[in-house]
Amino acid sequence: MSASHEGSGAASRHGPVRAPQSLAGGLFLLFLAALALWLTKDLDQGTLNAMGPAMLPRWLAFGVGLSGLALLVFAFIKDGEPLERWSIRGPFFIISAILAFGVTIRGYAFGDLAVPGLGLMVAGPLAILIGGFATPEARFRDLVILSLSLTPFCMVLFGDGALLNLPIPLFPRALAELFPADWSQNAILRTVAAVMAVLAALVSVTTRGRRTTTIDVADHDGRI
Known part of the structure; x- marks a missing residue:
């Protein structure tokens, strides 16, 4: 009886998404990265010897975007947590x-x-x-x-x-x-x-x- 209950949770997850939390987190990080790149598009990046105001936020945006892509990949290939009630705090x-x-x-x-x-x-x-x-x-x-x-x-x-x-x-x-x-x-x-x-x-x-x-x-x- 208990085995049927344990298997029902996994079987109730339909579709290709195996980790809804990772999917939502990845999409949000991609949105943040795209927003940062758009806001810094008119700023000068400069060089490593003379860094411009856009270099740090732009490369941080690239890092955040790569993290978002990684979460999206894991959402389809690795089991994860479902979406839960979130706090506004x-x-x-x-x-x-x-x-x-x-x-x-x-x-x-x-x-x-x-x-x-x-x-x-x-x-x-x-x-x-x-x-x-x-x-x-x-x-x-x-x-x-x-x-x-x-x-x-x-x-x-x-x-x-x-x-x-x-x-x-x-x-x-x-x-x-x-x-x-x-x-x-x-x-x-x-x-x-x-x-x-x-x-x-x-x-x-x-x-x-x-x-x-x-x-x-x-x-x-x-x-x-």
């Missing part, structure tokens, strides 16, 4: 993080509403903090440490003249005016990055051993 916070990053890094104006350009120094941690709550296991302390550690690394990697030196806003203009006038942008950048890294270490050390609580803004069904 993850997409809500991830999309919110992307929008917050886009609005704050260069500034945004819509009618009377104007957001000043705050650079990667602010946009990076903001996106990490918001995007981190896509999971119900999010811990504010861990997100703060991650944002203060990852952001200065990205600032130096992308903005330092000795490294990639991409034309990305790094910090608010008002902050740069606080430093001596004879300081170069690289000197200001390295100082700001060092301060953020030290803050990350201080938060980690001073909060170590304290009881960390999970901040959850959704119920167990994933509704916000």
Whole structure:
């Protein structure tokens, strides 16, 4: 009797698709890759020695597209999970993080509403903090440490003249005016990055051993 029940699940799956989740995920990744390639079509890619603004997102789009194709292939040749009820929590916070990053890094104006350009120094941690709550296991302390550690690394990697030196806003203009006038942008950048890294270490050390609580803004069904 039990054997008939076990076989009924496999037999109920008709058609060539053996992994509906992989099929849906592959199609979504292909859509993201196509969207990224379309949005960067007018940007200069540059070379490895002088990277343009389109190189990183364009090659990431190629990688995402290849992953989507791989999922599509596995959907037809390997058994996988069926489609399940999905939560809006993850997409809500991830999309919110992307929008917050886009609005704050260069500034945004819509009618009377104007957001000043705050650079990667602010946009990076903001996106990490918001995007981190896509999971119900999010811990504010861990997100703060991650944002203060990852952001200065990205600032130096992308903005330092000795490294990639991409034309990305790094910090608010008002902050740069606080430093001596004879300081170069690289000197200001390295100082700001060092301060953020030290803050990350201080938060980690001073909060170590304290009881960390999970901040959850959704119920167990994933509704916000």
